[in-house]
Structures are given as C-alpha cells and as structure tokens.
Amino acid sequence: MHIHWFPGHMAKAQRMIREQLKLIDVVIELLDARIPYSSANPVISEIIGEKPHVVALNKIDLAEPELTKQWMSHFQNMNFSVVALDAASGNGMKNLIGQVEKIAGDKLAKLAAKGIKPRAVRAMILGIPNVGKSSLINRLLGSATVRTGDKPGVTRGQQWIKVGKNLELLDTPGVLWPKLDDQEIAFKLAATGAIKDDVYDAEKVILKLVGLLRDDYSERLITRYNLPLPLPADDSELLGLIAARRGCLRSGGIVDYDKAGRIVLNEFRSGKLGGFTLDRPNTELDGMSNN
Ligand SMILES: Nc1nc2c(ncn2[C@@H]2O[C@H](COP(=O)(O)OP(=O)(O)O)[C@@H](O)[C@H]2O)c(=O)[nH]1
Numbered sequence: 001m002h003i004h005w006f007p008g009h010m011a012k013a014q015r016m017i018r019e020q021l022k023l024i025d026v027v028i029e030l031l032d033a034r035i036p037y038s039s040a041n042p043v044i045s046e047i048i049g050e051k052p053h054v055v056a057l058n059k060i061d062l063a064e065p066e067l068t069k070q071w072m073s074h075f076q077n078m079n080f081s082v083v084a085l086d087a088a089s090g091n092g093m094k095n096l097i098g099q100v101e102k103i104a105g106d107k108l109a110k111l112a113a114k115g116i117k118p119r120a121v122r123a124m125i126l127g128i129p130n131v132g133k134s135s136l137i138n139r140l141l142g143s144a145t146v147r148t149g150d151k152p153g154v155t156r157g158q159q160w161i162k163v164g165k166n167l168e169l170l171d172t173p174g175v176l177w178p179k180l181d182d183q184e185i186a187f188k189l190a191a192t193g194a195i196k197d198d199v200y201d202a203e204k205v206i207l208k209l210v211g212l213l214r215d216d217y218s219e220r221l222i223t224r225y226n227l228p229l230p231l232p233a234d235d236s237e238l239l240g241l242i243a244a245r246r247g248c249l250r251s252g253g254i255v256d257y258d259k260a261g262r263i264v265l266n267e268f269r270s271g272k273l274g275g276f277t278l279d280r281p282n283t284e285l286d287g288m289s290n291n
C-alpha cells in the first residue's frame, strides 16, 4: 500500500514545501472531511511550524453533517481556524477566503507596526493526494481577478493567483504524503480513494468496507441493496448477497464478487450510500498530535 512514498520522496517534498513556505503568510491545510484525522500528514505541524494556518475540511458533501460539526468544534476548541468546504460545487469558498484574510490580517498588522508597507497576503494549499487541492485552486481561479506573473523565489512556472482584494494564492499546492504505517488508516485512505486503486489489495479493502457497512450502517445497506434480514456475519457471504441483488454473475452462474465489490466501493465513494465520516473526533482525539 505504500509504494508511492519512499523516504527520499518524502524528504524532497518536505524540503520543497519548506522552501516555498518562506514566501507564505498563511497555510491552507486541506483535509478530507470524511477522515480528518487519517487524511492529515503525520508531520504537518513540523512542516508548518508557527505559520498561521486554516484547516479546511473538504468534501463535506460526502461526509456526515453531524460529524463535520463535531470536527469543526474539535478544531475550534484547539484554537484553529476551520472551514467546511465542498470544492466540487464551490460551497464554503467565501468563508475560506474570509478566514485566510482574517488570520493573515493579524500578521500584516504586525508588519505594518514595524513600518513594512502593506501588501497582499500570500497563501498556499497543502494536502495529501486526492483531497481536492486542484479542485480548490480551480475554484479560486474562477473567482480570481488577475493572475499575477512569475515572481522571484517561486519555482519557474508557478504563479500567484490574486483572489479577492488582498489575497494571493500560489497556484501549485504542496503535495504531502499520508500516514503510512497504520493499517486502519490505510484502509480509510483506500476506501475513500486517497490511495490509488492499483496499489492496495482491493479485495481486502472491499470486504472490510462491507463489514463496516454491516456493523455501523446496516439500514442503509439493507435499503440500498434490498437485503434480507438477518445480514450474514461473514463479509464474503454478505458481498455475495449484494452480488445476487445486483445481478453480478459470470457465465455459468458464478458469483462475480469482484464486480459487486466495485459497485459497493463506487457507491460508497460517490455518496450513493449516503455521507460517511469514518474518523470520529472523540476516538481520534488522542492521536491528533499534529493539529
Ligand atoms: N464530492 C466531492 N468531490 C470532490 C470535492 N473536492 C474534490 N473532489 C473530487 O475529488 C477528486 C480529487 O480531487 P483533486 O482536486 O484532483 O485532488 P488533488 O489530488 O488534491 O489535487 C476529484 O475527482 C474531484 O472532483 C468535494 O468537495 N466534493
């Protein structure tokens, strides 16, 4: 499951981001609202240091609203700026810009007090793959008035996007690696699509997902696939039932577990089975060393 992130890659990514952060006033840390703990980089606080940052919970349209609220309170209680986003539809964008400008305003006021001329606030987005960084940047590009040209210090080809009155956003996000060594987290990353489908054992992930749906969301499962009660305790057997309901059969009437599994995974990821939040603030709180 860990093929894409060698220690060398991580060191390089970290070095590049640290270099860019020198130019940045505010960091936007993008997390997946379905897994705010599991989608956080393991050393994010080390990378960001003292720099002000806004935690942005993205994909709220795919999460459970009640748990998103709890996560928001959790971050607020820790004195973080936090916003809820749906970068696909653009929901929450204004709020994000407002929060970034607000916390950057404090910093600019300090600079002004030292006699430094007022200037636009510079922000950059950090997050693990697939969390929605490009979607967010495209959204903000849509509302941008000017794309400012290349400036010294920024890698060639990178630009500042002028968003709103006083905000400039680096048009290239910092790509962070996810937490790699915890199998429970790896499962959540795979199930939500943060880890590419070809680098994990799909069968295992799907069976575990089916089990999770049975244990914690049985009503949705029963309704969606019109399943008879009681649900089998065995995950494969349950997947077999779903396969039968969806007509997933190979020639000769052999159950196509693979096809049924992909249907469940896709419907889980796309919201057809409802919203899911797999990390709970109460449970994950102790592990939240990074935020
Ligand atoms: N439902 C939903 N999908 C999103 C949201 N933000 C991004 N996506 C989708 O998530 C996938 C990964 O997004 P992308 O911006 O490429 O992520 P990146 O790897 O961090 O740049 C794409 O299929 C997006 O359409 C969101 O808020 N809601």
Ligand SMILES: [Mg+2]
Residues within 6 Å of the ligand: 133, 134, 135
């Ligand atoms: Mg991207």
